[in-house]
Amino acid sequence: MESGNIPVLSVNENTIPRAYEKAIREVWEKGVSIRTEYDRPEDPPSRDATVIITVQKPFGQPRFHRSFADGLGGLAEYVMEVVHGAHDYWVKPLEEILKGSKSKDTRWTYTYHERLFEYRIEDKVVNQIGYIIDKLSSTGYTRRAQAITWNPKLDPPTEDPPCLQRIWGRLCEDGEGGYIFNMNTHWRSRDLFKAWFENVIALTTLMRKIAEAISEKTGKQVKLGRYLDISDSLHIYGSYFREIEGDPEKGIKSFFEKLESRTFEERTWDSDFIKPFFINDGVGKGLKLMLEREKDMPDKVRKAIEEELRLMEEEDYEV
Amino acid sequence: MKIFEEIADEVVKGNSSSVEELTKKALSQNISAEEILNNGLVGGMGIVSEKFKNNEIFIPEVLISAKSMNTGLEILKPLLAEAKVKPLGKVVIGTVKGDLHDIGKNIVAMLLKGAGFEVIDLGADVPKEKFLEYVKKERADIVGMSALLTTTMVSMKETIQTLKDAGLRDNVKIIIGGAPVTESYAVQIDADGYASDAASAVDMSKKLLNNKEN
Numbered sequence: 418m419e420s421g422n423i424p425v426l427s428v429n430e431n432t433i434p435r436a437y438e439k440a441i442r443e444v445w446e447k448g449v450s451i452r453t454e455y456d457r458p459e460d461p462p463s464r465d466a467t468v469i470i471t472v473q474k475p476f477g478q479p480r481f482h483r484s485f486a487d488g489l490g491g492l493a494e495y496v497m498e499v500v501h502g503a504h505d506y507w508v509k510p511l512e513e514i515l516k517g518s519k520s521k522d523t524r525w526t527y528t529y530h531e532r533l534f535e536y537r538i539e540d541k542v543v544n545q546i547g548y549i550i551d552k553l554s555s556t557g558y559t560r561r562a563q564a565i566t567w568n569p570k571l572d573p574p575t576e577d578p579p580c581l582q583r584i585w586g587r588l589c590e591d592g593e594g595g596y597i598f599n600m601n602t603h604w605r606s607r608d609l610f611k612a613w614f615e616n617v618i619a620l621t622t623l624m625r626k627i628a629e630a631i632s633e634k635t636g637k638q639v640k641l642g643r644y645l646d647i648s649d650s651l652h653i654y655g656s657y658f659r660e661i662e663g664d665p666e667k668g669i670k671s672f673f674e675k676l677e678s679r680t681f682e683e684r685t686w687d688s689d690f691i692k693p694f695f696i697n698d699g700v701g702k703g704l705k706l707m708l709e710r711e712k713d714m715p716d717k718v719r720k721a722i723e724e725e726l727r728l729m730e731e732e733d734y735e736v
Numbered sequence: 737m738k739i740f741e742e743i744a745d746e747v748v749k750g751n752s753s754s755v756e757e758l759t760k761k762a763l764s765q766n767i768s769a770e771e772i773l774n775n776g777l778v779g780g781m782g783i784v785s786e787k788f789k790n791n792e793i794f795i796p797e798v799l800i801s802a803k804s805m806n807t808g809l810e811i812l813k814p815l816l817a818e819a820k821v822k823p824l825g826k827v828v829i830g831t832v833k834g835d836l837h838d839i840g841k842n843i844v845a846m847l848l849k850g851a852g853f854e855v856i857d858l859g860a861d862v863p864k865e866k867f868l869e870y871v872k873k874e875r876a877d878i879v880g881m882s883a884l885l886t887t888t889m890v891s892m893k894e895t896i897q898t899l900k901d902a903g904l905r906d907n908v909k910i911i912i913g914g915a916p917v918t919e920s921y922a923v924q925i926d927a928d929g930y931a932s933d934a935a936s937a938v939d940m941s942k943k944l945l946n947n948k949e950n
Contacts, residue, residue, distance in 0.1 A: 435934055448914060457918060459918070483796055483797060484794050484795075485796065486795055486839060487795065487796070487839050488795070488796050488799035488800075488839075488842070489796050489800070491839060491842075491876060504836075507836060523833075523835065523885065523887050524836075525836075576887070598738075602915050656915070661793055669789070669790050670791040670792055671789050671791070672791070674791075675794075676793055694800070698799065698800075698803060699752065699802075699803030699804075699806060699807070700799050700842065700846060701842065701857075702842075
């Protein structure tokens with residue numbers, strides 16, 4: 418911190434939960450103290466670093482950490498938001514977005530799905546994920562298969578511009594006549610403690626969808642390679658410090674004590690355990706309940722989620 | 737009784753099928769629904785709430801336990817109604833107008849239910865008129881409001897004003913929470929309490945209810 422340099426940290430693990438725990442430890446121990454726009458006056462500055470995280474096996478088991486700020490049904494709904502655009506209809510009209518922070522409309526200014534699949538530029542709407550699939554299917558070694566989210570006209574004036582900035586992918590031959598799909602995601606800013614894990618579950622599900630679509634187009638097997646996740650600012654907000662540090666006097670455990678009090682298996686779940694909760698978590702969330710609850714969801718999106726539900730209920734489909 | 741401990745234990749583990757089986761077993765032993773609720777299901781959720789407060793368990797685990805409690809509660813509900821068993825208090829809860837975030841509110845609702853409150857969850861993006869309607873209709877003891885955005889937390893103030901205008905403000909206790917909300921904001925908008933997390937929302941609700949009755 419004395420030098421004024423933001424640390425650059427690197428994490429390389431086999432599974433998502435292992436990478437998640439390691440990243441929290443790294444940022445907590447080596448991050449700098451720095452303020453953010455979201456801090457309340459009484460909050461201490463956030464712990465922050467530039468972090469490069471590699472997950473070697475994005476669907477390696479156990480895939481789910483138990484530490485995240487939602488229920489399992491809520492996580493399933495978020496995955497549908499990113500992969501199928503379940504909440505694109507919550508995005509406010511363009512004229513309201515252009516008003517920036519002066520807009521009284523509290524609907525969302527973007528979703529990742531909307532930016533990735535329906536990016537608005539001039540008078541065009543571009544499906545960038547469709548482009549990635551087409552480009553990699555025709556030229557697997559291309560270095561141009563990428564999708565961006567940032568909109569220089571819409572985002573600077575808003576209070577909550579997108580954190581994810583770019584997705585990039587490339588195919589490598591697997592030596593057996595098929596391909597391995599490698600994907601990188603680049604993030605401007607990231608809440609490590611309460612968003613990273615859910616983001617990565619959704620983005621790796623999208624990664625698998627892209628690989629499946631390339632496989633369908635090329636007629637070749639496309640396996641998942643490593644998932645790389647780069648954040649310019651990966652942070653733990655000051656408002657979370659109480660939860661991280663605990664309070665020994667009041668008998669409140671620190672986050673790390675909580676982790677250490679259990680085996681790795683006791684702080685994670687595998688996909689088989691999660692699947693029924695993704696369908697219906699029994700406390701109001703999950704794909705079945707989402708379809709019942711969200712009456713205004715467009716038909717096209719509804720059909721895509723119904724298909725996800727069918728796969729989960731009828732097929733050997735890993736969530 | 738051993739069976740209460742067993743039910744509580746399975747609620748803590750989040751094992752819905754065992755909770756269902758044990759609840760039915762307890763009823764077959766002529767134990768009253770009220771006892772099963774208070775000593776078994778609420779007892780179990782009390783342990784979950786305490787563990788959550790002490791940072792021993794994770795949020796999804798709390799919700800899995802809540803699911804198992806709900807499984808038992810569904811079996812007991814008709815019997816509780818028949819026996820006219822009263823809940824600890826009635827809470828109308830929702831995320832305020834313009835705000836679609838409901839995670840925090842859902843956890844509070846589950847813990848309140850687990851503590852023996854009847855919870856009427858209005859969902860997210862709830863207009864002030866709907867809070868008023870349900871306070872009237874349900875004769876609520878407590879109103880819980882949540883907001884995750886600085887732009888929507890102003891709806892909390894408007895909802896309180898609506899209750900004042902309808903002459904119902906003094907009939908209910910109002911508790912607020914959410915990421916941008918602070919204790920001083922609660923004072924500023926004339927709420928009765930602020931909770932910084934889900935577990936303290938339950939403690940605060942119990943405290944406010946006691947004050948209301950005294």
